[in-house]
Amino acid sequence: ARERTARADRMESLGQLAGGVAHDFNNLLAIILNYADFLADEVTGDAADDLARIRNAADRARSLTSQLLLFAKREPTQVEVIDLNEVVAEAAELLSRSIGENIRLVSRPAAEPMPVRANRGRLDQILLNLVINARDAMQDGGVVSIETDLVEAGHYVQLTVSDNGCGMTPEVRDRLFEPFFTTKPADRGTGLGLATVYGIVGDAGGTIGVESTPGVGTMFRILLPSAAAEITSTAGPARDEHGHGH
Ligand code: ADP
Numbered sequence: 001a002r003e004r005t006a007r008a009d010r011m012e013s014l015g016q017l018a019g020g021v022a023h024d025f026n027n028l029l030a031i032i033l034n035y036a037d038f039l040a041d042e043v044t045g046d047a048a049d050d051l052a053r054i055r056n057a058a059d060r061a062r063s064l065t066s067q068l069l070l071f072a073k074r075e076p077t078q079v080e081v082i083d084l085n086e087v088v089a090e091a092a093e094l095l096s097r098s099i100g101e102n103i104r105l106v107s108r109p110a111a112e113p114m115p116v117r118a119n120r121g122r123l124d125q126i127l128l129n130l131v132i133n134a135r136d137a138m139q140d141g142g143v144v145s146i147e148t149d150l151v152e153a154g155h156y157v158q159l160t161v162s163d164n165g166c167g168m169t170p171e172v173r174d175r176l177f178e179p180f181f182t183t184k185p186a187d188r189g190t191g192l193g194l195a196t197v198y199g200i201v202g203d204a205g206g207t208i209g210v211e212s213t214p215g216v217g218t219m220f221r222i223l224l225p226s227a228a229a230e231i232t233s234t235a236g237p238a239r240d241e242h243g244h245g246h
Helices: 002-040 046-072 084-097 120-135 170-175 191-205 228-232
Strands: 081-084 103-108 115-118 142-151 156-163 208-215 217-225
Touching: 081 084, 081 120, 081 142, 084 103, 084 120, 084 142, 084 156, 115 120, 115 217, 115 228, 120 142, 120 156, 120 191, 120 217, 191 208
Parallel strands: 103 142
Antiparallel strands: 081 115, 142 156, 156 217, 208 217
16 A cells, blocks of 8 residues: 555656646747748748748647646536446547557447436547557557446446557556556557556546557556445535535
């Protein structure tokens, strides 16, 4: 338990650091992009091509810093009771179109509703990060499957995302929730995907675990408290993730 706390502290301070740096960086990038825009009207030929490269790189940097800001910003978000099955169905439809031809996305929602109290955008983010990681782990193609279930006597909603990709070594598995830990090339991985997922799941009162075998595949398992009781009981006032009323 002490190890977990030290790790949580470390994640939190890294998150704050990342947020501060990202914020300053974003401002500088805005200046770069601004002047590049001015110049675009004045230059032609090779210089215009070079300028386009500068703008592209600055744009990419900006999307990276916005990811960083998203990760660092733990600002309260509006939560609602949502059926996780609906979120999965929507995300699966969207992702199956963009995930690439050699990868099959299978979603197996449980028959009964899976009510959870969460922010919809953050649930989308969880699915997006896990599915994209699964895709990256299956360079030669494969199957990603998303399943939901009620567990722990109906007190928890379970979400699993599994792949039959490259899997990971115990060394990678031990570090994968750390901010900035990545095994991907710098232009592909930020190392923030799973740190973000870890934070979202924790904020929602849930847990995340992973089972992985090199050469066989990986399964992420998320448990979120079921909000079934809230549907039948009288609806209380909306609360944010920190439990404050509005
Ligand atoms: P990123 O995807 O930017 O590297 P993440 O935090 O999402 O950052 O993942 C961290 C690392 O965990 C990845 O670089 C990869 O080594 C490992 N990883 C995550 N998901 C999987 C998976 N499904 N299969 C194999 N390795 C994975």
